[in-house]
Amino acid sequence: MHSFLQKFGRLLVIWLPxxxxxxxxxxxLVEMVNVSLSxxxxxxxxxxxxxxxxxxxxxxxxxxxxxLLIYEYWEDYLxxxxxxxxxxxxxxxxxxxxxxxxxxxxxxxxxxxxHILLVLILMPFWTSSLLRMYALIxxxxxxxxxxxxxxxxxxxxxxxxxxxTDFSIYSGMILTYLPLMILPLYASLVRLDNSVLEAxxxxxxxxxxxxxxxxxxxxxxxxxAGCLLVFIPAVGEFVIxxxxxGPEQLMLGKVIWTEFFRNRDWPVAAAIAIILIAIIILxxxxxxxxxxxxxx
Amino acid sequence: xxxxxxxxxxxxxxxxxxxxxxxxxxxxRGELFSLLGPSGCGKTTLLRMLAGFEKPSEGYIxxxxxxxANVDPADRPVNIMFQSYALFPHMSVSNNIAYGLKRASLPSxxxxxxxxxxxxxxxxxxxxxxKPSTLSGGQRQRVALARALARRPKLLLLDEPLAALDKKxxxxxxxxxxxxxxxxxxTFIVVTHDQEEAMTLSTRIGVMDNGKLxxxxxxxxxxxxxxxxxxxxxxxxxxxxxxxxxxRAGKYWLMKAATxxxxxGSSTLTSGMKVSLAIRPEKITLTSQPTGQLNxxxxxxxxxxxxxxxxxxxxxxxxxxxxxxxxxxxxxSQANPRQLETGFVHFSPDATFILxx
Numbered sequence: 001m002h003s004f005l006q007k008f009g010r011l012l013v014i015w016l017p018x019x020x021x022x023x024x025x026x027x028x029l030v031e032m033v034n035v036s037l038s039x040x041x042x043x044x045x046x047x048x049x050x051x052x053x054x055x056x057x058x059x060x061x062x063x064x065x066x067x068l069l070i071y072e073y074w075e076d077y078l079x080x081x082x083x084x085x086x087x088x089x090x091x092x093x094x095x096x097x098x099x100x101x102x103x104x105x106x107x108x109x110x111x112x113x114x115h116i117l118l119v120l121i122l123m124p125f126w127t128s129s130l131l132r133m134y135a136l137i138x139x140x141x142x143x144x145x146x147x148x149x150x151x152x153x154x155x156x157x158x159x160x161x162x163x164x165t166d167f168s169i170y171s172g173m174i175l176t177y178l179p180l181m182i183l184p185l186y187a188s189l190v191r192l193d194n195s196v197l198e199a200x201x202x203x204x205x206x207x208x209x210x211x212x213x214x215x216x217x218x219x220x221x222x223x224x225a226g227c228l229l230v231f232i233p234a235v236g237e238f239v240i241x242x243x244x245x246g247p248e249q250l251m252l253g254k255v256i257w258t259e260f261f262r263n264r265d266w267p268v269a270a271a272i273a274i275i276l277i278a279i280i281i282l283x284x285x286x287x288x289x290x291x292x293x294x295x296x
Numbered sequence: 297x298x299x300x301x302x303x304x305x306x307x308x309x310x311x312x313x314x315x316x317x318x319x320x321x322x323x324x325r326g327e328l329f330s331l332l333g334p335s336g337c338g339k340t341t342l343l344r345m346l347a348g349f350e351k352p353s354e355g356y357i358x359x360x361x362x363x364x365a366n367v368d369p370a371d372r373p374v375n376i377m378f379q380s381y382a383l384f385p386h387m388s389v390s391n392n393i394a395y396g397l398k399r400a401s402l403p404s405x406x407x408x409x410x411x412x413x414x415x416x417x418x419x420x421x422x423x424x425x426x427k428p429s430t431l432s433g434g435q436r437q438r439v440a441l442a443r444a445l446a447r448r449p450k451l452l453l454l455d456e457p458l459a460a461l462d463k464k465x466x467x468x469x470x471x472x473x474x475x476x477x478x479x480x481x482x483t484f485i486v487v488t489h490d491q492e493e494a495m496t497l498s499t500r501i502g503v504m505d506n507g508k509l510x511x512x513x514x515x516x517x518x519x520x521x522x523x524x525x526x527x528x529x530x531x532x533x534x535x536x537x538x539x540x541x542x543x544r545a546g547k548y549w550l551m552k553a554a555t556x557x558x559x560x561g562s563s564t565l566t567s568g569m570k571v572s573l574a575i576r577p578e579k580i581t582l583t584s585q586p587t588g589q590l591n592x593x594x595x596x597x598x599x600x601x602x603x604x605x606x607x608x609x610x611x612x613x614x615x616x617x618x619x620x621x622x623x624x625x626x627x628x629s630q631a632n633p634r635q636l637e638t639g640f641v642h643f644s645p646d647a648t649f650i651l652x653x
Contacts, residue, residue: 195382198349201369202376203447204399213395217386 029277036270037062047266066271077255077272084252085279087241088234091173095181095230096223098174103185103222104215107192118186121179133172133243140168140244164246172240177233181226188222189215224287232280252276298361300325300483301451306355308341315341317507319355328477328484330494333504334530339487342504343453346485347376360450370399373450377457381440383428389439390415390424396447414442417476434465441473445480454486458493470496491531495519503527525651528574533608535619536651537573541565548645554615555593558645565650572651577622579647582609583640592642595619611641 037050050062070077106117124132139145142159150156162168192215200210216223238253252272259269299322308316316338323329331339344350346357348369357364359373375396384392390411397407415421418438428436437457444452457473458466474497477484488494494501495515502512503526511523522528525536539553541561548558549565551573559573586592595611598618609621621641 193380193382195378195380196384198347198369199376199378199382199443200384200395201349202347202374203396203443204370205395206370209399214384 032270032273035266036066036274037064038267039063039065040265040267045266046264063267066267069268070271070275077252077275080250080252080255081276081279083250084235084237084276087169087173087237087249087251088231091170091177091234091237092181092227092231094170094174095177096227099178099181099185099226100223103182103189106182106186107189114190118183121182124175125179129176130239132175133240136168136172136175136244137163140171163244168244169241169249172244173234173237176240177230180229180233184225184229185219185222188219188225192218224290228284228287231283235280236276298358299323300360302356302358303342303346304356304358306342306345306352306357308338308345308350309353314507316345316352319504319507319509321502321509321512323483323485325483326481328474328486328497328499330486330488330498330501331504332488332491332494332501332531335489337504338507339504340455343376343455343485343487346451347374347453348372374453375444375447375449375451376453376455377440377444379456379459381428381436381460383436383439383443385428387427388424389420389426389428389431392428392439393424393443393446395443400447410446414446417445417479418442433461434469437461437469441476445476445482449482451483451485454484456488457486459488459490466493467496473497495531501531503530505530521649522574522651525572525574528649528651533577533620533622534574535577537575537617537619539571539573541567541569541571543567549650554613554617557591557648559648559650560645561650569652573648574651575619575643575648577608577620578606578624580619580621580641580643582611582621582623583642584636586640587642589642590645592640594638595641596638597636611639613641 034049034051035047038047039050040046041048051060052058102121106114106121109117137144140162141147142161142163144162146162147156147159150160196218197210197214200214205213236253238251238257241249241251242254256269256272256276259265259272263269301323303322304320306316306319307314319338319342321329331342333339341350345352346364348364348367362373364372384395387395393411393414394407397410402410411424412421415424418441420435420438420442423431423435428439431439437460441457444454454473458469461469470493486494486497488497495518498515500512501515501518502509503518504510505526511518511527513521518527518531522531528534529536537553537557539551539557539559542550542552542556544550545558547560549561551557551559551571553573557573561571565571582595586594593613595613597609598612599610601608604625606622606624609623611619611621613619619641
């Protein structure tokens with residue numbers, strides 16, 4: 001009985017999350033592929049499913065028209081795609097540059113301070129991200145807190161334009177995604193054995209050398225994990241550019257939204273989403289490949 | 297002539313804790329010196345001050361005539377081998393060893409030659425491409441040694457170099473370490489809590505207790521002529537008898553410790569003085585019948601333990617005095633004392649020593 005429970009428990013631990021992922025992640029993804037291969041129509045739902053189980057049995061009539069359409073008008077989608085990747089890339093880079101020293105400092109603090117600092121890092125997650133974006137708008141607005149202060153201090157006469165710039169978008173991105181970068185970096189830096197750093201110093205390495213030859217390579221798994229955690233959601237990010245960016249900031253996320261809700265062309269929207277997923281998967285595959293390389 | 301390494305009145309305070317307390321000693325070039333003491337005695341702190349990781353609160357360190365006070369660890373002619381080895385896990389064995397050479401900007405063909413030479417020295421030729429994680433404990437220890445030797449330091453510090461190895465490997469490695477040290481002529485300071493290790497490795501030993509250097513001397517001196525009760529107790533096995541001096545008896549002193557005992561002692565002893573009489577277990581002979589020798593008395597055998605090459609006994613003498621006795625198995629014994637419950641012990645007065653107070 002005991003061993004049965006153990007066995008059952010073990011199976012549950014494996015299959016429960018797998019089942020969850022299957023139902024709520026894989027199934028929608030498959031449905032998305034299905035939609036992207038379907039024909040659009042004026043009905044509910046607004047597409048004629050490529051794969052369906054009906055009275056006439058199972059039928060599968062995929063249409064690649066949507067992909068061909070995107071291919072035909074690729075110039076319309078290229079700029080939003082490039083823009084999305086550019087935004088995600090620089091957001092990731094800035095997060096990395098901010099997060100690394102913070103993670104290092106937390107990892108090198110004493111244990112009790114570490115716990116407090118980690119809780120502080122996670123604190124923003126307890127409020128809605130939308131609220132945090134509005135707080136940021138309140139700070140960056142032409143008549144916001146920062147400009148009020150700068151004018152009061154006599155540093156500027158007219159308010160500085162901070163909203164609807166790259167600055168405001170990246171501020172929002174960093175504000176949102178920084179913890180996702182700090183945590184994996186912290187996890188890899190805290191495991192760093194102090195005597196390894198001392199050994200490097202003892203063998204003649206100065207600070208920058210120790211960082212370049214020991215700390216950075218040993219924290220690479222954390223760097224890669226953090227970059228993926230930030231880059232992936234940042235590519236599809238839609239709310240932050242919409243709220244903080246100017247009207248010229250056309251993101252792939254925004255394009256998909258427009259296709260879905262304004263044009264009600266679900267199949268094309270789904271096809272763009274699938275292409276976006278492909279764009280996201282590429283760096284992961286590359287990172288995994290790099291990872292394997294460094295192990296062997 | 298000034299000594300090669302001079303350590304003068306070094307102290308280290310961590311807050312209120314005095315970790316190293318006014319330690320001074322000198323080393324000649326090519327010595328293999330052990331700092332021996334229980335954990336927490338300050339020996340590792342002293343080592344870290346020599347490497348430059350800790351700044352002395354007071355005192356002065358000089359290596360080959362150069363004051364070390366304001367010299368960074370990276371610039372000291374000193375290298376350290378860590379207890380954990382602290383190998384760089386992401387680098388191959390060769391790159392680990394070459395690390396210090398690359399920092400010194402040596403030409404790459406010279407680095408290659410030196411790495412090969414070091415790999416040969418520690419018997420790891422052909423292993424250069426391996427990662428540390430694929431090596432055994434003993435191999436890792438040798439990589440750490442080669443890496444620490446690569447820059448040809450004037451002084452090599454070894455923090456518990458053999459602690460992580462199993463017993464058999466440890467004794468092999470001990471001899472290997474001494475071999476390498478003699479081959480290169482580098483001055484070594486070894487920190488250890490293992491008195492056996494200190495004995496077999498060192499040309500000289502410094503025993504530390506509570507931050508203080510309590511005695512320095514050759515392994516023989518430390519073992520045979522300990523100056524304090526702590527040293528006598530820490531180095532090797534020993535039994536203490538609390539005794540009262542009675543009078544001078546020819547060459548020896550007669551004293552009372554449950555029974556009358558003849559012992560050696562300095563002329564500063566006076567009648568009625570309380571002293572600790574110390575004797576090593578292997579200097580005592582256990583027999584089944586009395587032999588009529590000096591310092592003989594009957595004992596009960598309380599316990600024994602078989603060590604292969606010998607047997608260690610715990611015996612209780614008159615008035616409950618306790619002694620440890622070690623009998624080597626190469627001695628022809630009249631009876632097998634292991635089957636005894638009682639017997640007789642005797643020891644030469646010359647084998648005893650007196651620690652006052």
